[in-house]
Amino acid sequence: xxxxxxxxxxxxxxxxxxxxxxxxxxxxxxxxxxxxxxxxxxxxxxxxxxxxxxxxxxxxxxxxxxxxxxxxxxxxxxxxxxxxxxxxxxxxxxxxxxxxxxxxxxx
Amino acid sequence: xxxxxxxxxxxxxxxxxxxxxxxxxxxxxxxxxxxxxxxxxxxxxxxxxxxxxxxxxxxxxxxxxxxxxxxxxxxxxxxxxxxxxxxxxxxxxxxxxxxxxxxxxxxxxxxxxxxxxxxxx
Numbered sequence: 116x117x118x119x120x121x122x123x124x125x126x127x128x129x130x131x132x133x134x135x136x137x138x139x140x141x142x143x144x145x146x147x148x149x150x151x152x153x154x155x156x157x158x159x160x161x162x163x164x165x166x167x168x169x170x171x172x173x174x175x176x177x178x179x180x181x182x183x184x185x186x187x188x189x190x191x192x193x194x195x196x197x198x199x200x201x202x203x204x205x206x207x208x209x210x211x212x213x214x215x216x217x218x219x220x221x222x
Numbered sequence: 223x224x225x226x227x228x229x230x231x232x233x234x235x236x237x238x239x240x241x242x243x244x245x246x247x248x249x250x251x252x253x254x255x256x257x258x259x260x261x262x263x264x265x266x267x268x269x270x271x272x273x274x275x276x277x278x279x280x281x282x283x284x285x286x287x288x289x290x291x292x293x294x295x296x297x298x299x300x301x302x303x304x305x306x307x308x309x310x311x312x313x314x315x316x317x318x319x320x321x322x323x324x325x326x327x328x329x330x331x332x333x334x335x336x337x338x339x340x341x342x343x
Contacts, residue, residue: 149329158317158336159267164329202267206328210283213267 121214129222134190136217138203147207224248226318231337244301244318252296255321260314308341
């Protein structure tokens, strides 16, 4: 199975800050990488697919980059409503696997 | 509006069975792969199983092979997960999830609200 490793596990940042979350895969997954946001008590919500394509309706302050084994999710100007846990997921091979999550808190 | 509504969760003893259902609406159900994904506080998000548009192909995570069966009824716009020989580690919130595959890039673009399965004596 392809293992997905996110860093950091958690972070605390101020409104307006630039935030970057990293996701690494144990094997090459070209651009088969998706990012999700999950708020407490809710289902995950798709933010980015294909490593860098923004899902419809997602604010443009979210962006994704990377290919191969190294990927990043960036929030250019953190907003209070961005407090959530973020997950990466590879869709290259079955079983599709998720990272362990990065909890983003607002200072 | 796309909606996925799960039902069938509950408390069951180890070794018992449950059948989860997912009612889909707002899209052409028969045109999409569908998935079950579960979430536990300890293990995070885990893909469990998926099924092809016409039900001809099915895949499972190793930990549930031989115990869980995914199925669908396209006439009823419904997805199912039959869970047998349940174990404590199957305790989780189970989500019904649509897989939107475009140019081979798949992504889970719609999720249900989840149904809680608790396995305990």
